[in-house]
Amino acid sequence: MDTVKYLLPDVDLPANWYNLAADLSGPLPPVLHPGTGEPIGPEDLAPLFPMALIEQEVSTERWIPIPEEVRQILLQWRCTPLYRARRLEKALNTPAKIYYKYEGVSPSGSHKPNTAVAQAYYNREAGIKKITTETGAGQWGSSLALACQMFDLECLVYMVKVSFNQKPYRRAFMETFGATCIPSPSDTTAAGKAILEKDPDCTGSLGIAISEAVEVAAQNADTSYCLGSVLNHVLLHQTVIGQECLAQLEMAGDYPDVIVGCTGGGSNFAGIAFPFIGRKLRGERDVRVVAVEPSACPTLTKGRYAYDFGDTAHLTPLVKMHTLGSTFVPPGFHSGGLRYHGMAPMVSHVLASGLCEARSFNQLECFAAGTQFAKAEGILPAPEATHAVVGAIREAERCREEGRAETILFNLCGHGHFDMQAYMDYNAGKLRDYDYPEGEIAMALAGLPVHGNS
Amino acid sequence: MDTVKYLLPDVDLPANWYNLAADLSGPLPPVLHPGTGEPIGPEDLAPLFPMALIEQEVSTERWIPIPEEVRQILLQWRCTPLYRARRLEKALNTPAKIYYKYEGVSPSGSHKPNTAVAQAYYNREAGIKKITTETGAGQWGSSLALACQMFDLECLVYMVKVSFNQKPYRRAFMETFGATCIPSPSDTTAAGKAILEKDPDCTGSLGIAISEAVEVAAQNADTSYCLGSVLNHVLLHQTVIGQECLAQLEMAGDYPDVIVGCTGGGSNFAGIAFPFIGRKLRGERDVRVVAVEPSACPTLTKGRYAYDFGDTAHLTPLVKMHTLGSTFVPPGFHSGGLRYHGMAPMVSHVLASGLCEARSFNQLECFAAGTQFAKAEGILPAPEATHAVVGAIREAERCREEGRAETILFNLCGHGHFDMQAYMDYNAGKLRDYDYPEGEIAMALAGLPVHGNS
Numbered sequence: 091m092d093t094v095k096y097l098l099p100d101v102d103l104p105a106n107w108y109n110l111a112a113d114l115s116g117p118l119p120p121v122l123h124p125g126t127g128e129p130i131g132p133e134d135l136a137p138l139f140p141m142a143l144i145e146q147e148v149s150t151e152r153w154i155p156i157p158e159e160v161r162q163i164l165l166q167w168r169c170t171p172l173y174r175a176r177r178l179e180k181a182l183n184t185p186a187k188i189y190y191k192y193e194g195v196s197p198s199g200s201h202k203p204n205t206a207v208a209q210a211y212y213n214r215e216a217g218i219k220k221i222t223t224e225t226g227a228g229q230w231g232s233s234l235a236l237a238c239q240m241f242d243l244e245c246l247v248y249m250v251k252v253s254f255n256q257k258p259y260r261r262a263f264m265e266t267f268g269a270t271c272i273p274s275p276s277d278t279t280a281a282g283k284a285i286l287e288k289d290p291d292c293t294g295s296l297g298i299a300i301s302e303a304v305e306v307a308a309q310n311a312d313t314s315y316c317l318g319s320v321l322n323h324v325l326l327h328q329t330v331i332g333q334e335c336l337a338q339l340e341m342a343g344d345y346p347d348v349i350v351g352c353t354g355g356g357s358n359f360a361g362i363a364f365p366f367i368g369r370k371l372r373g374e375r376d377v378r379v380v381a382v383e384p385s386a387c388p389t390l391t392k393g394r395y396a397y398d399f400g401d402t403a404h405l406t407p408l409v410k411m412h413t414l415g416s417t418f419v420p421p422g423f424h425s426g427g428l429r430y431h432g433m434a435p436m437v438s439h440v441l442a443s444g445l446c447e448a449r450s451f452n453q454l455e456c457f458a459a460g461t462q463f464a465k466a467e468g469i470l471p472a473p474e475a476t477h478a479v480v481g482a483i484r485e486a487e488r489c490r491e492e493g494r495a496e497t498i499l500f501n502l503c504g505h506g507h508f509d510m511q512a513y514m515d516y517n518a519g520k521l522r523d524y525d526y527p528e529g530e531i532a533m534a535l536a537g538l539p540v541h542g543n544s
Numbered sequence: 545m546d547t548v549k550y551l552l553p554d555v556d557l558p559a560n561w562y563n564l565a566a567d568l569s570g571p572l573p574p575v576l577h578p579g580t581g582e583p584i585g586p587e588d589l590a591p592l593f594p595m596a597l598i599e600q601e602v603s604t605e606r607w608i609p610i611p612e613e614v615r616q617i618l619l620q621w622r623c624t625p626l627y628r629a630r631r632l633e634k635a636l637n638t639p640a641k642i643y644y645k646y647e648g649v650s651p652s653g654s655h656k657p658n659t660a661v662a663q664a665y666y667n668r669e670a671g672i673k674k675i676t677t678e679t680g681a682g683q684w685g686s687s688l689a690l691a692c693q694m695f696d697l698e699c700l701v702y703m704v705k706v707s708f709n710q711k712p713y714r715r716a717f718m719e720t721f722g723a724t725c726i727p728s729p730s731d732t733t734a735a736g737k738a739i740l741e742k743d744p745d746c747t748g749s750l751g752i753a754i755s756e757a758v759e760v761a762a763q764n765a766d767t768s769y770c771l772g773s774v775l776n777h778v779l780l781h782q783t784v785i786g787q788e789c790l791a792q793l794e795m796a797g798d799y800p801d802v803i804v805g806c807t808g809g810g811s812n813f814a815g816i817a818f819p820f821i822g823r824k825l826r827g828e829r830d831v832r833v834v835a836v837e838p839s840a841c842p843t844l845t846k847g848r849y850a851y852d853f854g855d856t857a858h859l860t861p862l863v864k865m866h867t868l869g870s871t872f873v874p875p876g877f878h879s880g881g882l883r884y885h886g887m888a889p890m891v892s893h894v895l896a897s898g899l900c901e902a903r904s905f906n907q908l909e910c911f912a913a914g915t916q917f918a919k920a921e922g923i924l925p926a927p928e929a930t931h932a933v934v935g936a937i938r939e940a941e942r943c944r945e946e947g948r949a950e951t952i953l954f955n956l957c958g959h960g961h962f963d964m965q966a967y968m969d970y971n972a973g974k975l976r977d978y979d980y981p982e983g984e985i986a987m988a989l990a991g992l993p994v995h996g997n998s
Binding site: 095097099100165166173177195197199236239240258259260261262263265266267268461464465468469470507508510511513514517 | 549551553554619620627631649651653690693694712713714715716717719720721722915918919922923924961962964965967968971
């Protein structure tokens with residue numbers, strides 16, 4: 091038997107999201123108002139989010155029920171399969187057992203719809219008519235476009251300009267689902283205009299696109315803003331991934347020694363890892379957890395754990411997270427979903443508490459691993475997901491060297507069908523690695539806000 | 545509940561392929577040698593195919609066991625889901641129940657790996673080292689590349705030149721799995737050279753690409769040729785689709801009144817329909833079956849049921865099928881997988897016997913239906929599959945007009961992730977319909993071979 095698949099019946103789709111905040115020893119550092127430096131309250135977030143999501147953002151309940159309407163939509167593609175990567179194990183000649191959770195079976199090809207559907211649901215329930223968001227590579231924008239269509243909401247996506255131009259197919263995908271895409275920075279917002287005035291050729295960044303989307307939502311009462319990662323409630327919605335893995339590994343009679351996930355904003359990593367970290371915190375079972383990021387945007391491995399803005403125009407509150415500085419613009423490597431200056435505060439807290447480790451890899455090594463995985467397992471990983479692949483392969487190689495039959499679990503968070511230009515460039519030898527952008531990061535970090543960091 | 549999904553456990557993956565030949569009232573018209581006009585024997589096909597596949601080609605056994613090694617690989621993505629399209633039904637305001645089988649969950653995104661894996665297996669068993677094939681849109685080439693990688697076979701794909709240039713991402717996908725892609729017509733074969741000599745700017749066709757792939761396989765003892773549709777054994781391998789549907793509809797407590805599939809060479813249509821047509825022929829249960837094709841390549845609706853070549857250079861045997869003439873080059877509409885002059889002889893026989901109907905649609909109507917389906921169900925169909933979608937929608941609309949709550953089943957044979965240029969052009973209003981190419985077809989039909997048709 092080459093590949094082994096573990097499927098769960100529909101009844102095993104989790105009934106609740108798992109909230110790691112319930113098992114942490116203390117509260118997360120407070121979110122601060124950028125003007126006053128004082129902790130913000132729910133009312134400060136109300137212009138952007140419906141109250142149900144704000145309550146989830148600050149909740150310390152361990153289990154939060156998934157609304158039945160959301161569960162029924164998730165069931166279109168969930169529970170997603172867990173695979174034992176027998177052919178990859180053989181190719182690596184490793185005594186390790188490698189399992190991967192495959193989130194690419196969703197209609198938009200990644201884990202993102204897990205939270206897009208939930209966010210669209212709560213906004214529809216709150217009477218919201220229109221949603222704004224940002225997207226980089228397009229995985230998030232596609233997923234929100236899909237979810238908005240399902241709940242009859244308008245969807246406005248600010249797409250980082252370099253991706254808007256490089257990835258017309260992602261844009262066409264979003265437009266087919268009825269969304270409107272605007273290249274960012276744009277002249278539709280004050281934030282965008284200010285940036286274009288200084289730099290008319292600016293190719294954009296996630297931080298800038300967030301500023302534009304937040305500005306539009308804040309100014310219109312019937313409009314909300316949705317984020318595809320970083321926030322507590324987004325991570326919460328992804329925990330169906332790890333909960334399913336727990337049940338699937340039980341079917342396999344296994345438990346991971348090490349869990350690997352890639353980190354941009356942190357949501358797919360949290361989704362697979364938090365339910366296991368919770369068990370560790372509750373003293374039920376130990377586990378090693380490894381977060382993998384690009385070495386050209388090394389938030390967890392080289393960033394500072396400090397208060398910073400989530401966006402470039404400084405419209406968001408201040409959150410304590412690992413950051414490269416909100417003005418840092420990562421070099422143009424091919425994992426648009428990982429090109430973010432910050433990190434989910436809860437993932438940062440987990441790293442700072444010693445509950446996980448972080449590693450970084452450059453892109454040639456990632457694409458080599460992605461290609462090796464595709465040849466062995468038949469599934470072409472998204473560039474973002476190749477970071478988890480290379481992390482898992484390095485663990486399996488360590489097991490070979492140490493002669494240890496450990497169990498490795500990683501999250502294959504999406505397929506690469508919309509990222510073939512990257513593979514084409516890689517196959518043609520046109521991709522290159524990027525130096526660690528030390529100077530740019532130092533300059534961006536010098537501009538960290540005073541509040542919380544003084 | 546919006547969408548309803550019917551999943552089968554792994555043990556319900558069919559153990560056998562279903563062979564319609566066992567239930568037909570008589571044998572298919574014989575395959576003829578192009579030189580002598582006499583029926584050919586297995587030995588005539590031996591330079592191209594391993595004997596196990598030739599035996600399947602001519603078998604009249606009803607059930608042919610699926611080798612366990614093939615089953616284990618199919619289980620990576622099979623059994624595929626059957627969905628009840630509740631949201632589409634609601635959008636159409638139809639009393640009909642619409643079910644669709646979704647084959648896009650395979651690693652290459654279509655039904656094609658069902659036969660690619662089987663063909664690669666039998667070739668590996670026969671000691672073959674290298675496989676040649678042709679591909680149009682790339683669904684078949686991708687699937688064979690994937691299967692060859694799994695069985696450690698070299699894979700050489702002649703890709704229709706216009707698609708090679710228009711779809712670099714499909715090519716990159718194949719190359720990532722280790723295949724070699726050559727734009728056809730090429731100077732690597734006598735057939736290709738002869739065509740380039742007459743027309744250096746020739747953009748190619750499936751018929752020409754087949755000629756090149758067949759020529760290379762015939763001249764090398766360690767090399768076989770694989771075809772992605774048309775032949776009996778290819779259709780046979782696709783019958784897992786319809787068999788699964790039978791079991792899944794039984795779970796749903798339903799049975800189709802009408803089955804819809806799109807037809808290029810006929811394999812996905814046969815895959816879903818033949819197990820039901822077999823039941824009809826055995827007097828177990830009646831069913832209407834509708835084959836849908838592009839009106840710009842109207843093989844079943846406007847072609848002649850006659851002996852013709854499968855390729856342009858006339859290297860293949862003569863088969864009796866609906867054909868537009870082997871020299872017919874269809875206009876450049878966006879469903880590359882349906883741009884073939886001929887049809888599977890067994891599908892043609894089914895049509896000629898009154899066991900199915902055929903309809904054709906122009907491409908704007910197809911993309912409109914594909915977009916409507918995507919908005920309702922969240923899955924973006926391949927351009928080929930939009931023909932099945934529009935066929936199913938028209939049946940549902942008829943049910944609405946007639947006030948009949950019929951059960952409609954269609955095959956969503958693949959997703960459109962690699963065909964976004966087509967959707968981009970459609971969204972931008974750049975696509976157009978094509979006139980029925982009456983003159984070109986008449987000219988091509990005038991050149992039909994004498995043998996079998998005299």
